[in-house]
Amino acid sequence: MKNSKNVSLSIEELNNNWADMLGLKLIHKGRSLKNKITSKRIQKPGLRIIEDKLKLQKDKIQVIGKTEVAYLKKLSKENQKKLINKLSKSGVPCLIFSKGCTLNKFLEKEFKKIDAPIFKASHYTGKLISVLNDFLAENLAPKITVHGVLLDVDRVGVLILGKSGIGKSECAIDLIIKGSKLIADDVVEIRKVSDNKLIGTGPENIRFLIEVRGIGIVNIRDLFGTTSVMDKRDIEMVIELDEWNSDKEYERLGIDKKTTSILEVELPFSVIPVSPGRNMASIIEVAVRNQILKQSGSAGIYNLGKNLLI
16 A cells, blocks of 8 residues: 655646536636645635734635625725735735625735736535535545555445456456446545545546456447446445465454555445455455445344354
8 A cells, every 4th residue: 555645736737637527617827826735624714804914824725705805896906915915925825706706806906916816606605615625625635645456346436456366356346247337447546535535536647447467458438338337436345356375364254344444434344355256356245245235234144153153
């Protein structure tokens, strides 16, 4: 696993990759698009804009709405310049004007002198703040990269791990033929978006691609259609494929509740031995359905095993 520390997002990345999705249009570049966003929450100055010692948090996007603009318009041009100058020297990564904010020519001219980049949004303030907070919560979340396969199997997000060549990709194709959906193969990017929630996705440049030894790289979306893939998925279960070893003990009754930790989130965990003649896709489907039953308290053998131990 590869850890990612000091997660941040540059204004350049925001503009190039997500501006259209977020309904943002860059109207002023400022001195640099290299400014970094490191906070998962935005800031809206609101009525604090009237304070003489206005302090804005340097790691947060600043949203300017009708309240701030209405106050600015009531000031003299000299005081408008002073306030805009404060915003310019605050060191914030960028300013975003929400929908409905109309600036006169003087304010437009003064704002375009500031150091920070400025965006115009297609959403009103409330919606804009909600959209940005959700976006930042995901994209600034702690993350790691793992070598594995992520699938939606029976509406459960399943991360399949195992050493190279064990058959993860081939198993994934069998599951996809049975109706599962592919999120990522080979490289899985995992983000911790809350205390107990992990979301996995694949790198943009290899998304929905699987390497099949003997055939080459295939595009699952092109082969099986858009219903066979997903952009991202909650990770709810981890399965590790392990080469069969007769000297190793494997689970026989399914009584023990095994878990593994990823980014300090505990997930149900199973180790499945791989040997010639075993249909791994079917076994994984059984493991997933059994886990669903366990969570509902209806797994017969699981409950029988517990009763036998009483």
